[in-house]
Amino acid sequence: MTPATDDPPPASRPRPVLPPGLRLPAAAGLLVFAVAVGTTQIALQATNREADRQLQQLGRVYLDGLAASVRTGLEAGDPDYVAGRFGRAFGEQHGVAERALFAFDPAGRLLARHGDPLLPEPDRALLEREGWRMDPVGGVAWAARSVEGASGSAGRIVAALDIGPILAARERLSWTIIVMDLLLAALFALLAWFVLHRLGRPLRLLVRELSEGASRPPARLPDALINAVDPRTAHVLGAYNRMADGVRERERLAAELADREQAAALGQLAANVAHEVRNPLAGLATAVSTLRRFGDRPGEREEALAFLERGINALERIVSRTLSLYRPEQDHPLTRADLDDLRHLARPAAERQGVTLAFGLDLPEGHLGTGAGGVRQVLLNLLLNACAATPRGGVVGLQARIVEGDLLCEITDEGPGLDPAAAERLSGGGAPPETGSRRLGLGVVVGLLGDLDARASVAARPGGGTAIRLVIPLDRSRAA
Incomplete structure (x- = not known):
């Protein structure tokens, strides 16, 4: 049978996964990890948006130069002239490469194209306005621009830029940043856990001693531990040590007082019994001596035995009276x-x-x-x-x-x-x-x-x- 305790823990209360001393360091470490990863992801998204904007600006600059080159052909409606200019542009690929170039007349009809024949024509929605659209799956960025002539709109040009290498490099950079971010976040989370775990060691010891106080007397915390903490924490730990010393001293005095009271009671009981028994014992000793000397005489023997019987009865009364003195008659x-x-x-x-x-x-x-x-x-x-x-x-x-x-x-x-x-x-x-x-x-x-x-x-x-x-x-x- 297992002994019961005064205050058993409720059966419905869930048991915590971590002890109290580890919850704060673990929570701080997780918080540091979450903040580090979250801020890096936000910064990475902002960087990607800025890179897209700069790539769009690059496409517009490219179309500005190309528009100046093909304006004459578009105004004249000469597809050979435009195709020739497109061919020269393909021959000068030192930055972002073109996959294909398209030229449309003011009515929206295809006038000339150059480049990858498998690449489909751009959709008409892109032709209706100056625009920019990225196709990450195909690795193509579509850039469109209208070309103005002397008498109004001369047509429209569309460039399909090959941004596959740029997207691949950006993805590699993103994964590198993510991996480094996770490693650094985990490192700093462990560092935060270690620092808080070390700083919280005195309080953990204090909580442990207080929680175990119901099953055993409180124990003093080491003086070296108190000397190693900050003054405020040292004041709290010192107060606990003074309390533990007081409890132990009080229990020692209580035990000593109980022993003294028990010794005094035993001494008083022994003195009373010795005082009351001494006289009957002297008479009993005399009767025993009489029996040894005159035991063969019937009269002397009977008188001595009767005296022994009376002495024994007297001793019994003394013992009964003594016990009655040490049994309280009135009790609460x-x-x-x-x-x-x-x-x-x-x-x-x-x-x-x-x-x-x-x-x-x-x-x-x-x-x-x-x-x-x-x-x-x-x-x-x-x-x-x-x-x-x-x-x-x-x-x-x-x-x-x-x-x-x-x-x-x-x-x-x-x-x-x-x-x-x-x-x-x-x-x-x-x-x-x-x-x-x-x-x-x-x-x-x-x-x-x-x-x-x-x-x-x-x-x-x-x-x-x-x-x-x-x-x-x-x-x-x-x-x-």
Whole structure:
């Protein structure tokens, strides 16, 4: 059975992919990567648009020179003259190469053409206005211009420019920029992650210590770490260290005070018992001496035995009276806070043994019923015994809830198991086990259970260890 905790995480809450200390560096790295890639893509699109505009300007400049060369032929309607000028233009290809040249008369009829015969004629929409159109698939840029003569429009010329090499070079450049951009963006994203991860290390340690404070005492952060951070962060970490020191000192003082109170109580109990028992023991010793010396005389023997019997009865009354003094007659009602206090009372022993306490208290607020003193004493003794029996790194658990008017408590440990004689005694049968501990033993726990009208059962856990189950009536009159 797994011990319950006070505040289990909600089952519906999704578990984060990254721990809290890595979320900020990861988010910053992704942001740097996205910004770097996005800005580069925007710049690349702007560059491509500017390159298209400059290419269009280049086509217009080319047509300006070609228009001056063929104007005379267009005005005269001479196709041979125009074709000859087109041929000379093809012979001077040192920049952007032409795929084909077209000349149209003012009516829109083809007058002359030169170049690639497989290239189709340009569409009439391009002829109706001065225009520019790019065909990236075919690698052709269509440039059109009207030619003005002395008496008006002399015709129109259209050039099919070969821009395939330019587009191929631009594509290679774009891919080079994209690859370099991705590499640089990833590099700077990793750099941002590394820097923030390093800067956030003190806060990650602080968050980890605070989050684990419910299962163990807070631990001090290294002084070297505090000295290596900025003053504001150092102030926060120093405040945490002072808090951790205060908690540890308070727990140490509480444990020391508890030990002193226990030692004082044991000392007072021993002194009272010794004082009350000394006189009856002297008389018993005298009776024993009489029996040794005059045991063969019936009268002396009977008188000595009667004295021994009276002395033993006196000792029994002294012991009963002493126990009644250390059992409080008046007690306040039991509350959930009384069981919460057990966590703090058992924590010093748990820390010394290196075990973890896991409490699951499903109890309402307010008075629960029966007196708190006996219940607290029983549970505290069983928790201390469980801590002593559990190996280092194990878990000692306490679960409590109310079932049909009874307080149901279960103490679990991961030890080697309770001795059979002790388990039988705790369950209600058998003699009390022998013990050499100065603490209140199992016999006292059994006596307190009897005063509370409680029932106990002991069972071995499947994974190892012991589970002690207590049923304590909250209404003593109902139990009677």
